[in-house]
Amino acid sequence: MTGHRGTASIRDVARAAGVSYQTVSRVINDHPSVSPPTRQTVLDTIERLEYRPNRAARALAGGPVQSVTVLASNTSLYGFAAALEGIEEATREFGFVMGVRVVEPDTPAGVRDAVERAIEPAGAIIVIAFDKAGVDALASVPATVPVAAMVPAPTEGEHPARSSVWIDEYAAAKEATNYLLRLGHTTVHHLSIPSWTGATKRMLGWRSALQEAGLSVPKPLLAGWEASWGYEAGGKLAKKRDVTAVLCGNDDIAVGCIRAMHDAGRSVPEDVSIIGFDDVPLAQFYTPALTTVRQDFKALGRVCFAKLLSGLANGTREQRLRYPVAQLVIRESAGPPPKPSHRHATTLPAHGRAVPVNKRAFARLSKEK
Amino acid sequence: MTGHRGTASIRDVARAAGVSYQTVSRVINDHPSVSPPTRQTVLDTIERLEYRPNRAARALAGGPVQSVTVLASNTSLYGFAAALEGIEEATREFGFVMGVRVVEPDTPAGVRDAVERAIEPAGAIIVIAFDKAGVDALASVPATVPVAAMVPAPTEGEHPARSSVWIDEYAAAKEATNYLLRLGHTTVHHLSIPSWTGATKRMLGWRSALQEAGLSVPKPLLAGWEASWGYEAGGKLAKKRDVTAVLCGNDDIAVGCIRAMHDAGRSVPEDVSIIGFDDVPLAQFYTPALTTVRQDFKALGRVCFAKLLSGLANGTREQRLRYPVAQLVIRESAGPPPKPSHRHATTLPAHGRAVPVNKRAFARLSKEK
DNA sequence: CTGAAAGCGCTTACAG
DNA sequence: CTGAAAGCGCTTACAG
Numbered sequence: 022m023t024g025h026r027g028t029a030s031i032r033d034v035a036r037a038a039g040v041s042y043q044t045v046s047r048v049i050n051d052h053p054s055v056s057p058p059t060r061q062t063v064l065d066t067i068e069r070l071e072y073r074p075n076r077a078a079r080a081l082a083g084g085p086v087q088s089v090t091v092l093a094s095n096t097s098l099y100g101f102a103a104a105l106e107g108i109e110e111a112t113r114e115f116g117f118v119m120g121v122r123v124v125e126p127d128t129p130a131g132v133r134d135a136v137e138r139a140i141e142p143a144g145a146i147i148v149i150a151f152d153k154a155g156v157d158a159l160a161s162v163p164a165t166v167p168v169a170a171m172v173p174a175p176t177e178g179e180h181p182a183r184s185s186v187w188i189d190e191y192a193a194a195k196e197a198t199n200y201l202l203r204l205g206h207t208t209v210h211h212l213s214i215p216s217w218t219g220a221t222k223r224m225l226g227w228r229s230a231l232q233e234a235g236l237s238v239p240k241p242l243l244a245g246w247e248a249s250w251g252y253e254a255g256g257k258l259a260k261k262r263d264v265t266a267v268l269c270g271n272d273d274i275a276v277g278c279i280r281a282m283h284d285a286g287r288s289v290p291e292d293v294s295i296i297g298f299d300d301v302p303l304a305q306f307y308t309p310a311l312t313t314v315r316q317d318f319k320a321l322g323r324v325c326f327a328k329l330l331s332g333l334a335n336g337t338r339e340q341r342l343r344y345p346v347a348q349l350v351i352r353e354s355a356g357p358p359p360k361p362s363h364r365h366a367t368t369l370p371a372h373g374r375a376v377p378v379n380k381r382a383f384a385r386l387s388k389e390k
Numbered sequence: 391m392t393g394h395r396g397t398a399s400i401r402d403v404a405r406a407a408g409v410s411y412q413t414v415s416r417v418i419n420d421h422p423s424v425s426p427p428t429r430q431t432v433l434d435t436i437e438r439l440e441y442r443p444n445r446a447a448r449a450l451a452g453g454p455v456q457s458v459t460v461l462a463s464n465t466s467l468y469g470f471a472a473a474l475e476g477i478e479e480a481t482r483e484f485g486f487v488m489g490v491r492v493v494e495p496d497t498p499a500g501v502r503d504a505v506e507r508a509i510e511p512a513g514a515i516i517v518i519a520f521d522k523a524g525v526d527a528l529a530s531v532p533a534t535v536p537v538a539a540m541v542p543a544p545t546e547g548e549h550p551a552r553s554s555v556w557i558d559e560y561a562a563a564k565e566a567t568n569y570l571l572r573l574g575h576t577t578v579h580h581l582s583i584p585s586w587t588g589a590t591k592r593m594l595g596w597r598s599a600l601q602e603a604g605l606s607v608p609k610p611l612l613a614g615w616e617a618s619w620g621y622e623a624g625g626k627l628a629k630k631r632d633v634t635a636v637l638c639g640n641d642d643i644a645v646g647c648i649r650a651m652h653d654a655g656r657s658v659p660e661d662v663s664i665i666g667f668d669d670v671p672l673a674q675f676y677t678p679a680l681t682t683v684r685q686d687f688k689a690l691g692r693v694c695f696a697k698l699l700s701g702l703a704n705g706t707r708e709q710r711l712r713y714p715v716a717q718l719v720i721r722e723s724a725g726p727p728p729k730p731s732h733r734h735a736t737t738l739p740a741h742g743r744a745v746p747v748n749k750r751a752f753a754r755l756s757k758e759k
Numbered sequence: 760c761t762g763a764a765a766g767c768g769c770t771t772a773c774a775g
Numbered sequence: 776c777t778g779a780a781a782g783c784g785c786t787t788a789c790a791g
Contacts, residue, residue, distance in 0.1 A: 078784035447768030
């Protein structure tokens with residue numbers, strides 16, 4: 022009753038159900054022209070024989086796309102990992118298989134080659150293009166391959182990449198900045214995630230809030246995604262006594278920044294307020310709990326898959342895709358600025374430069390990373 | 391020169407190279423019996439036509455396994471995510487394709503079904519079996535399917551699952567506990583990750599250190615992987631004035647536990663010492679920086695793939711697999727216990743029960759999760 | 760609504 | 776060392 026490999030094939034089912042194998046094919050592909058009784062018989066037989074269609078054979082014979090490979094430069098940073106989770110859920114729900122391939126941002130040719138290797142005939146691609154490597158990968162996907170991408174929210178006048186989705190954090194970044202301003206801070210600094218265009222929507226929202234308040238805009242610092250970068254940049258900011266509020270490009274950067282402030286003898290939020298971005302699962306458990314802008318990347322992952330599906334023939338009708346919205350979550354890491362008298366107190370010596378109170382920790386962190 | 395789908399096929403290459411298509415097949419499969427000049431000609435032609443073997447066709451025709459699906463109950467918790475990263479790297483290096491499928495730990499039948507769906511003919515499986523769902527999934531993989539698994543280190547007398555790899559944290563847990571004891575603590579409590587056997591190696595190491603010191607062993611608390619669980623359990627521990635040291639099953643639990651201590655008015659490490667497990671990337675940036683036991687799950691992921699490969703015909707010869715070793719990393723979250731006089735001071739009222747100093751935070755955290 | 764044909768791109772035996 | 780055959784499990788036209 023089964024093929025020589027131990028698994029039932031379409032022909033085994035056909036034989037057992039007393040129909041031709043084409044009919045079985047029609048049933049498993051939801052083809053309309055099969056009589057209800059025939060369909061039921063076939064379905065029962067499939068169940069009885071534990072028949073599972075062979076994906077390789079379907080793909081080879083030109084069946085519908087049912088596999089998607091996710092291309093990303095990283096799989097463990099929060100935004101990336103959460104997006105992956107959302108995509109996985111969606112693929113599971115729709116009976117797709119999900120592959121993952123990391124593209125290393127070496128040379129353009131290297132990226133192109135990596136992308137080509139990742140492309141399977143009869144497969145679709147989702148690229149997480151939050152960074153330069155992702156964008157390069159997206160650009161390398163041949164036009165013939167079905168693709169959808171998660172990208173940074175496009176800024177004014179920018180063309181969004183083909184079938185891409187995003188979270189627009191402009192308003193939330195503006196709100197976070199205004200929140201800081203309302204708390205009494207006279208300006209807000211920005212530690213940005215990297216951007217190959219030089220401006221993210223969160224940066225633009227921050228800047229806009231400052232401008233509307235008639236404030237001059239400090240130069241944003243940008244370089245990395247990780248805590249080590251937040252620590253490094255935070256160390257620079259900590260030396261400036263007039264810095265009392267920092268909006269960070271993500272929560273990891275915020276954690277690094279908070280640590281840098283701490284090592285410089287400035288406490289958060291008493292001396293300086295820090296706001297993050299993302300709302301990582303641990304944000305509420307930190308001390309101080311992180312005030313941050315929540316971004317639902319898992320939902321974005323699901324939306325991205327929906328977008329891909331809508332571009333595929335076998336998709337459900339294109340529903341209106343609802344992009345997740347970023348949202349300020351107020352906790353403990355931001356508060357009123359210190360009273361001027363307090364600000365010049367014990368933590369800062371007379372000559373006005375911050376002194377690392379925790380020199381050992383500073384040395385350790387500098388060495389570890 | 392190309393097939394009707396726009397990509398070159400084995401026959402296109404054969405025609406262009408002036409050989410039969412079987413010879414091309416031999417070349418791409420590294421079959422020995424091809425003359426060097428012929429091989430070179432074919433190789434050049436492959437490059438020129440940008441030929442890429444079709445995986446579906448290879449799989450269907452019974453070619454070697456070159457795809458692996460990772461089964462896990464979770465993809466974003468640190469250990470799981472890091473393992474996934476390691477597996478991805480290894481698959482990329484060896485020209486394998488990597489799929490990911492999350493198995494939800496609903497019913498046994500559900501798990502079995504999920505596993506079956508994940509199995510592709512001519513594909514291998516890696517299961518991350520750190521938890522019950524993973525172990526169930528592993529048990530459901532048919533004996534005919536090539537598989538390797540990452541499992542908790544087997545305890546004495548336990549049979550390790552077939553072709554599995556692990557990190558043995560016994561010695562490191564013992565060392566961490568002894569470190570705490572040497573610091574002057576009179577006992578150490580343990581907040582464990584879940585275990586379906588009731589005992590992890592890290593729990594055994596902790597217990598052994600205590601026993602060898604002639605101390606009575608407090609009942610370990612165990613329930614979850616996440617910070618929320620650490621917060622909950624930490625809250626209970628915080629109420630006991632004699633608790634001065636806690637070894638946590640992972641860093642997220644440690645973060646939750648630290649927060650619970652903080653909310654109960656007990657500072658870390660002044661009042662209570664906390665040690666984590668894993669050494670997540672942010673551990674060094676927390677305040678206090680986490681003293682923890684490093685476990686290289688990424689390396690374990692690579693080892694697991696190597697294990698899988700060694701069980702496959704196409705593997706390189708079985709090399710001695712070197713499992714990563716767990717290692718205590720001393721930072722700031724553990725220190726000497728408080729002086730008895732200090733211990734009964736401001737944080738604890740006369741009747742001896744800890745009072746949540748930060749009631750608002752407590753209410754918030756209880757509500758958020 | 761259902762059956763017979765041709766072929767997707769490859770691989771493993773089998774011949775020479 | 777190299778070529779001709781058969782077939783992996785399915786799908787899409789094509790017939791009836």
